[in-house]
Amino acid sequence: MSFDVQKIRQDFPILQRKVNGYPLVYFDNAATSQKPQVVIDSIVDYYSNYNANIHRGVHSLSQEATDVYELAREKIKQHFNAKHNHEIIFTSGTTHSINIVASGYSEILQKGDEVIVSAMEHHSNIVPWQMLCEKTGAVLKVIPMNEEGNLLVSDYDTILSSATKLVFVNHVSNALGTINPIKEIIEKAHQYGAKVLIDGAQACSHILPDFQDLDVDFYVASAHKMCGPTGVGFLYGKSELLNILPPYQGGGEMIKEVTFKKTTYAELPHKFEAGTPNISGGIAFGVALDYLSAIGIDAINSYENELLNYATEKLLEIEGLKIYGTGKEKTAVISFNIEGIHPYDIGTIVDKLGVAVRTGHHCAQPIMEFYKIPGTVRASFAFYNTKKEIDIFIEAIKKAKMMLS
Amino acid sequence: MMMTIESIQEEIIDEFSMFDDWMQRYEYMIDLGKSVPLISNSNKTDDHLIKGCQSKVWLHAALEDGKIVFTADSDAIITKGIIAILLRVFSNQKPENILAANTNFVDEIGLKEHLSLTRANGLVSMIKQLKLYALAYETQLKN
Numbered sequence: 001m002s003f004d005v006q007k008i009r010q011d012f013p014i015l016q017r018k019v020n021g022y023p024l025v026y027f028d029n030a031a032t033s034q035k036p037q038v039v040i041d042s043i044v045d046y047y048s049n050y051n052a053n054i055h056r057g058v059h060s061l062s063q064e065a066t067d068v069y070e071l072a073r074e075k076i077k078q079h080f081n082a083k084h085n086h087e088i089i090f091t092s093g094t095t096h097s098i099n100i101v102a103s104g105y106s107e108i109l110q111k112g113d114e115v116i117v118s119a120m121e122h123h124s125n126i127v128p129w130q131m132l133c134e135k136t137g138a139v140l141k142v143i144p145m146n147e148e149g150n151l152l153v154s155d156y157d158t159i160l161s162s163a164t165k166l167v168f169v170n171h172v173s174n175a176l177g178t179i180n181p182i183k184e185i186i187e188k189a190h191q192y193g194a195k196v197l198i199d200g201a202q203a204c205s206h207i208l209p210d211f212q213d214l215d216v217d218f219y220v221a222s223a224h225k226m227c228g229p230t231g232v233g234f235l236y237g238k239s240e241l242l243n244i245l246p247p248y249q250g251g252g253e254m255i256k257e258v259t260f261k262k263t264t265y266a267e268l269p270h271k272f273e274a275g276t277p278n279i280s281g282g283i284a285f286g287v288a289l290d291y292l293s294a295i296g297i298d299a300i301n302s303y304e305n306e307l308l309n310y311a312t313e314k315l316l317e318i319e320g321l322k323i324y325g326t327g328k329e330k331t332a333v334i335s336f337n338i339e340g341i342h343p344y345d346i347g348t349i350v351d352k353l354g355v356a357v358r359t360g361h362h363c364a365q366p367i368m369e370f371y372k373i374p375g376t377v378r379a380s381f382a383f384y385n386t387k388k389e390i391d392i393f394i395e396a397i398k399k400a401k402m403m404l405s
Numbered sequence: 406m407m408m409t410i411e412s413i414q415e416e417i418i419d420e421f422s423m424f425d426d427w428m429q430r431y432e433y434m435i436d437l438g439k440s441v442p443l444i445s446n447s448n449k450t451d452d453h454l455i456k457g458c459q460s461k462v463w464l465h466a467a468l469e470d471g472k473i474v475f476t477a478d479s480d481a482i483i484t485k486g487i488i489a490i491l492l493r494v495f496s497n498q499k500p501e502n503i504l505a506a507n508t509n510f511v512d513e514i515g516l517k518e519h520l521s522l523t524r525a526n527g528l529v530s531m532i533k534q535l536k537l538y539a540l541a542y543e544t545q546l547k548n
Contacts, residue, residue: 020427342481344459345435348519349483352427360459374480375459403428403435404482 003303008295009384011036022354025389025396030174030333030380031358032224033205035288039227042287046280053276069279072286073269079289080219081210082236086268089235089242090282094201095124097220097235098168100272101197102128104245105166111137115166116159116194118180119145119370120173123363125199129168138165145370149176149325153184164194171203175364175378176325177333179207186216195241201225205382206304206331208297217241223281228288232281235272242268249274300383304332307381311390318397324367324376332381335362338397341404343377349400355393407472410502413494414510421514430515434486443488444476455530460484462527466538472497473542475535479527487511487519487528495535500546503539508532 009015012034017024026034046068052061054069076088091097109115109132117129119142133140141164143156151169160167167189172179186196197218200209205226211219218241222233237245247254247265251274256264265271292300311334315321320339337343347359360375361368368375379393408416424430444453448465455462460481467474475496479485494510495503511520520528 342460344481345483347459349431352431374461403432 003299003383005303005384005386009386011038011291012384013037013040015384019354019356020352023392025355025385025392027379027381027385027389027393028356028358029205029382029385030177030202030225030378032230033227033382034384035227035229036291038291039229039284039288042284043229043280046283051279054279055270065279068286069277069282072282075286075289076234079293080204080208080236081212083212084239087236087239087242089237089269089272090277091220091233091235091272092231092278093222093224093233094199094220097218097233098125098128098197098199100235100248101218101220101237101245102132103248106132106135107246108244109136109138109165112163113138113165114141114159114161114163115139115168116141116143116156116164116189117167118143118151118169120149120151120176120178120180120364120367121168121170122174122199122201123365125168125170126366129166139163143169145367148327149173149178149330149367150327151178151180153181156185156188160188160192160194162192164189164192167194167196168199169196170199170201171209172200172206172331172333173325173364173367174202174333175362175367175376176327176335177202177330177380178325178327179203179329179331181329182209182216183214186214190215202331202333205292206297206301211236223285223288226285226288227291228285229278229281232278232285239268242272245272247271247274251275295383303383304381307385307387307390308332308334310387311379311381311393314390314394315397318394318401320401321397324371324373333378334380335376335378337373337376338401341401343375345404346377346397346400349403350393350396353392353396353399355396357393407497410494410498410506417490417493418510418513427515431483434490434516435482436486437489438479438482438484438486443485443492444478448476449478455527455534460527462488462531464531464534466535466542468542468545471546472499473503473538475538477531483519484528487516488531490514490516491528491532491535500539500543504536504543 014034050061050064052065054066073085073088077085115129115138141159144152169180169185171182182198189196195217198216200219200221204221217238219236224230254266254271254274256266322337324335343359347357358378444463449463453463453465460479462479464477475492477488479488
């Protein structure tokens with residue numbers, strides 16, 4: 001079956017709108033994806049037809065809402081091939097998920113332990129570990145990267161040791177689009193008994209990780225980058241690890257028994273889900289995964305690669321344009337600058353022409369420091385984008401270059 | 406005779422009303438951004454840096470004959486163009502007049518989006534800083 005992008009575009013109401021008088025060309029998908037009508041409808045449906053608090057009520061409405069919410073958990077488990085439903089913790093998103101693990105390990109790590117991050121992490125996957133190290137006296141080590149934007153795995157080999165307790169790497173770099181060799185990274189960490197957390201925020205809309213095959217210890221992601229709503233995401237963790245992590249927040253839902261002497265915590269996953277969760281968000285996340293699966297992540301990936309190659313080729317025809325992140329394995333993200341022009345200026349002009357791109361340091365200042373640049377223009381594509389849109393984008397970039405040179 | 410802040414703002418609104426579309430407005434601002442030397446290099450230091458997430462702004466203030474002389478710069482040219490306009494309005498004015506003035510004219514010349522918080526281009530902080538300097542100098546003059 002061929003990939004019918006025109007048919008897919010009809011599923012996304014926002015793609016019909018104009019911005020500044022021009023049809024919207026949305027190339028900021030790495031920041032957040034747009035939402036198909038089925039996902040939007042599922043939120044309306046929940047509030048219109050079965051809104052109730054979950055896990056507690058004995059009444060039918062509560063039961064119904066609980067069933068649909070738990071079905072969403074089941075869908076996430078199946079989509080990513082986790083072993084158990086209770087290994088999927090609903091969170092408010094990637095950042096929240098990372099903080100649960102970081103906070104838990106702050107009570108486990110000891111002085112002299114080592115944790116490793118990569119040089120191309122988002123701030124949300126650097127700051128919590130720095131805080132963790134400050135608190136515990138553990139030492140933070142960094143896997144460096146090269147000019148192409150690939151991690152230097154040989155350097156990783158030299159910093160790994162029996163002192164390494166945790167390794168944190170993103171599956172895909174948000175600023176460069178590089179797909180990191182996470183399977184290799186995980187295997188090597190396990191040889192030293194270290195645990196690995198993979199930040200999949202930028203990966204899951206393009207590729208399909210298999211948690212059991214990867215043997216990953218923790219994997220985190222956000223729904224809103226996968227056609228789902230904002231404010232919801234998940235933490236996957238192996239049961240045995242989640243069981244030893246202390247709870248992150250106290251409150252309702254996460255307890256088994258409360259007396260003023262002692263509280264015993266609920267079983268997984270509720271131990272980490274204090275308070276009333278984002279019920280409609282969780283449900284809509286499940287619908288988004290169904291939507292993506294129906295199209296097929298493989299089909300999405302190969303179509304996006306076509307867009308990536310087409311756009312890369314066209315962009316490189318522009319004189320003075322440099323792309324950052326030129327590794328072989330990358331998702332449909334292009335970070336670039338034009339010589340002598342500030343990325344902010346380019347972003348401002350192309351926005352006037354209806355083209356939405358991201359400019360700035362993309363919350364990855366260490367990468368910008370590595371390349372000695374203030375930031376980049378980042379165009380990130382999704383499966384509902386077209387080559388025609390890329391042509392419009394290229395013309396907008398050329399126009400901006402002309403005005404700003 | 407010194408022009409008041411209000412009359413300078415009206416003059417700028419008049420100038421911008423001659424442009425037919427956004428492109429002409431931006432071309433004008435880009436020209437402003439390219440042509441004007443806005444700050445001496447010795448003042449372009451980290452002390453005078455206002456960090457936006459997207460572009461950097463340097464702002465320096467000095468009191469001369471009871472008026473504040475502002476100089477400023479940015480690494481992004483459109484930001485610098487807007488800075489040139491803001492300096493035309495606020496530089497060489499008395500602290501009390503700077504404190505009393507508003508920036509509604511930015512809206513009228515079609516550049517409002519650059520002063521929104523989401524732009525993170527340092528301009529919002531720059532205006533805040535302009536006013537803080539005015540407040541500081543006003544207090545200094547009173548004492």
